[in-house]
Amino acid sequence: QVQFVQSGAEMKKPGASVKVSCKASGYTFIDYTIHWLRQAPGQRLEWMGWIDVDNGATKYSQRFRGRVTMTWDRSASTSYMDLTSLRSEDTAVYFCTRTRGDYGSSDYWGQGTLVTVSS
Amino acid sequence: DIVMTQSPDSLAVSLGERTTINCKSSQSVLYISNNKNYLAWYQQKPGQPPKLLIHWASTRESGVPDRFSASGSGTDFTLTISSMQAEDVAIYYCQQYYNVPFTFGGGTKIEMK
Numbered sequence: 001q002v003q004f005v006q007s008g009a010e011m012k013k014p015g016a017s018v019k020v021s022c023k024a025s026g027y028t029f030i031d032y033t034i035h036w037l038r039q040a041p042g043q044r045l046e047w048m049g050w051i052d053v054d055n056g057a058t059k060y061s062q063r064f065r066g067r068v069t070m071t072w073d074r075s076a077s078t079s080y081m082d083l084t085s086l087r088s089e090d091t092a093v094y095f096c097t098r099t100r101g102d103y104g105s106s107d108y109w110g111q112g113t114l115v116t117v118s119s
Numbered sequence: 120d121i122v123m124t125q126s127p128d129s130l131a132v133s134l135g136e137r138t139t140i141n142c143k144s145s146q147s148v149l150y151i152s153n154n155k156n157y158l159a160w161y162q163q164k165p166g167q168p169p170k171l172l173i174h175w176a177s178t179r180e181s182g183v184p185d186r187f188s189a190s191g192s193g194t195d196f197t198l199t200i201s202s203m204q205a206e207d208v209a210i211y212y213c214q215q216y217y218n219v220p221f222t223f224g225g226g227t228k229i230e231m232k
Contacts, residue, residue: 035221045169045212047221061220095168103216105159107180109168 002026004096004110011116017084020113022096029077030054032098035106036070036081040092048094050102051079059102086117121145121215125224131232132203140227142196142213149193150217157217160189160198162209163226169212173198205231 007021049060051070097106122145156176161169173189
């Protein structure tokens with residue numbers, strides 16, 4: 001069955017960076033695009049960007065451009081999301097999901113990774 | 120960015136009752152060349168990731184009970200639960216995937232009356 005397993009919760013200080021991993025299983029990794037989204041406490045879901053794990057092409061939300069980098073390891077069926085210059089407003093649960101094609105709905109989600117930014 | 124506006128923010132529904140949630144986009148999410156609305160509905164329960172219910176505005180995802188249905192085109196969409204069940208207590212979100220950045224509505228919290 002399709003499954004995404006994300007790395008564990010992180011506690012970071014303002015200005016630091018965080019790298020969240022997302023390991024996929026149960027399907028052919030390169031057949032789907034991986035998206036990263038986040039949900040701050042009490043806030044709506046926010047899309048951060050995607051990575052086409054077949055060719056490495058990325059598309060980032062303007063809100064995160066310059067601070068976010070999405071990478072992948074095809075052999076490990078794993079995607080990574082790196083967010084730099086963290087501030088308190090980045091405290092959120094971060095999710096990875098997949099879509100068929102770049103523009104699609106997210107049919108499977110990771111369990112989420114809580115990133116807390118606090119001094 | 121396309122702004123997604125949901126209404127109501129919350130509602131309380133009795134067991135077996137029919138209920139409808141609305142979602143409006145600030146611009147059309149209908150792609151003329153393939154006649155598809157790039158609109159999805161998700162259900163989220165506390166401590167869980169969202170679950171895809173509906174994609175392409177009206178196509179139920181595999182395994183989703185048929186009491187969930189959705190309709191709409193262009194800028195106005197609805198999600199209907201035909202007979203409310205206890206397990207349907209959740210927050211429901213609409214999402215457009217027509218334009219980057221993909222954007223979500225603010226959510227509609229459905230509780231049991």
